[in-house]
Amino acid sequence: MKPVALVVDDELQMISIVSFALEVQGFDCVEASTVPDAWRVLTSQRIDIVVLDVMMPSGSGVDLVKRMRASAIDVPIILLTALRGEKDRIAGLEAGADDYVTKPFSPRELALRAQAIVRRSQPAAHSDAIEVGPLTIDTHALTAYWENRRLDLSVTELRVLLALARRPDSIVSQRDIVNEAWATSEAIGGREMVKTTIYRLRRNLANAGVDGLVIDSHRGLGYGLRLEDESR
Secondary structure, eight states, X not given: OOOEEEEEOSOHHHHHHHHHHHHHXXXXXXXXXXXXXXXXXXXXXXXXXXXXXXXXXXXXXXXXXXHHHHTXXXXXEEEEEOOOOHHHHHHHHXXXXXXXXXXXXXXXXXHHHHHHHHXXXXXXXSOOEEEETTEEEETTTTEEEETTEEOOOOHHHHHHHHHHHTSTTSOBOHHHHHHHHHSOOOOTTHHHHHHHHHHXXXXXXXXXXXXXXXXXXXXXXXXXXXXXXXXX
């Protein structure tokens, strides 16, 4: 079964360009030119990834991301943005987007990013677990558990957590996190994506009552995962 991408943009030419690039990489595409139309699609059929323009006359793409996450729609999201300011990009990532591409962009690169994100978000037929104290991550189903309680994390947050859990008590560079979590060696914007995802990950772990798991920041070096009480 082909993965299904929802392409949302108010410019019909942009929809055609993005849809064609995705279809070349094996996607079926559903198109929407307004935020209300996109919401109707999301609530009526299976969607595996959303490629979403940030600024549209019918509403904010970032607001749609927030609405999706508030409604527990955890489909991966790539934002298309003409905004180059760091604050604007971070706003989208903090809302729950998984990645962003700045216009103008390479349609093929966008499609390959979408393909990698969907591939990593799909469960496999078997399980392989990584354990760090009470934390267990199923690397194929991409699910995480704390003391046998499933954690409600986005796909990107889980991939970042997995990158850190593979090397407990070690410093993982931002470049390595970007390579593993976003399946790209592209350095541009990587620092912002990692920083924002780490912020969301810490917040969601705290909200889930995870006590004793610490994500340390090492300025200029990267991040590390450790247990406060290693005797647990």
